[in-house]
Amino acid sequence: MEILASIPSPSESEIHLGPFPLRGYALCIIVGVFLAIWLGGRRWVERGGRPGTVADIAVWAVPFGLVGARIYHVVTDYQLYFGDGRDWVDAFQIWDGGIGIWGAIAGGALGAWIACRRRGIALPPMADALAPGIALAQAVGRWGNWFNQELYGRSTDLPWAVEIDNGIDEGTFHPTFLYESLWCLGVAVLVIWADRRFRLGHGRAFALYVAAYTAGRFWIESLRIDEAHEFLGMRLNNWTSLVVFLAAVAYLVISALRRPGREKLVEPGADGDDDGDAGTVDDAGPASDDVDGTTEPGKPSLEKETADGDGPAADDRADGRSAGDADAEVTPDPEPTERVAGDEPAEPVTADATTVDEKAETVTAGDRPAGAEPGGR
Structure with missing residues (x-):
């Protein structure tokens, strides 16, 4: 068989960063995780979430995902670790x-659910934001x-x-890892397009990702020749792909x-309320009011009396008197009495005059302090 061209495999599985060896397998996983967090974070903010939330969720989701991925592999290929x-x-x-x-996916979803629950976030919208990044x-x-x-x-x-030369097989083979990599890129583009075109929500963007991925995984799995458990003549991963695909479409x-x-x-709280209580029943009123102290039309006033009965801080009144002076005002009697000063004709007390205590001593003009104007306080 004449080979016109082929993809060579690395002679080593490690990349040396100076004196530190780094497994190529681990490097690919790390880069993939950072890309998922970056893209998921952008999509979360576009959907109305806070910046940094996806990174906080990833602190839980990534470790759970790695553990779940390893457990699934060990359980389905137990003969590699527990055989003779x-x-x-x-x-x-x-x-x-x-x-x-x-x-x-199962482990990561569990970790994400725990983190979302701690922050009061529903899992479906978070899964929709993360889907193409995954x-x-x-x-x-x-x-x-x-x-x-x-x-x-x-x-x-x-x-x-x-090209494969791993001590088990030697020659040229279908690069199923490349097929799946290209397929996943297409799935990411599909989910982003469909999400913008149809405004997918409530977990449907994630379900589309699952359905699209499993459809490709089904035929890619049929090309592989590595040992795997079979059921009714079909590889276990094919059955898993079929069941998960049907579940995603039904959802x-x-x-x-x-x-x-x-x-x-x-x-x-993503709308700007730092306390995170926006929209709750404990909300006492609008978050802010106008600079001049007035509230917006249709909103309740924020002025409340304090426990000792005092009103708000003193403000300027139209007549120049302070708010404290207003407390001293007493509504005049309906039938004002007349004051008599010697032989002066009686003058009725005007309605806007301020009454004084009936037992207060009369202050003569000579007793006024210097500079005081008549009627001043």
């Missing part, structure tokens, strides 16, 4: 490869299989065949019928 001549300690050496995407992370992470010379398909002489249809549209509020 095997060392069960190897099950913890994740850097040597061997993770399952199904376990990663597909992008898978696209990058699959290149870790290239470093480890694993997850390849049947023998082929296609120009894009991958898409049912969710679209029951809860169309997209969530209006994805994170409490």
Whole structure:
């Protein structure tokens, strides 16, 4: 068989950063995680969330996802770690490869749910924001299989065949890791387009990602030749892809019928209320009022009397008197009395005059302090 071209595999699975060796498999996972957080964070803010929330959720989701991915791999390929001549300690050496995407999604979803619950966020809108980023992370992470010379398909002489020499197989084979990487890139683009075109919400963007990924994974899995458990003549991962695909499609249809549209509020307090209590029953009123102390039309006044009965701080009145003077005003009697000063004709007291205590002593003009104006306080 004449090979016109092929993709060479790395001679080593490590990348040396000075004196520090870094596994290519681990590097691909790390880069993929950062891309998922970056893209998910942008989409979360676009949907009305706070910056930095996705990074906080990732603190829980990423470790749970890695653990779940490893558990799924060890359980489905237990013979590699618990068979004759095997060392069960190897099950913890994740850097040597061997993770399952199904376990990663399940474990990551559990970690994200815990983190979202702690912050009062619903999981479906967070999953919608993260969906294309997860597909992008898978696209990058699959290149870790290239470093480890694993997850390849049947023998082929296609120009894009991958060269394998791992002590088990030797020759050129279908690069199924490359097929899945390209497929995941397409899934990420599809989810972003559909989400903007149809405003997917309530977990439907994530369901679209799951359905699209499993559709591609089904035919890619059929090309692989590595050992795997089979059921009714089909690989276990094919059955998993089929079941998960049907579940995702069913969720898409049912969710679209029951809860169309997209969530209006994805994170409490994301509208600018730093206390995170926006929209709760404990909200006492508007967050702010006008600079001059007046409230907006239709909003209740923020002026409240204090416990000792005092009103708000003294403000300027139109007649020049302070608010404290207003407390001393007493409404004049309906029938004002007349004052008599010697032989002066009686003058009725005007309605706007301020009454004084009936027992107050009369202040003569000579007793007024210097500079005091008549009628002043």
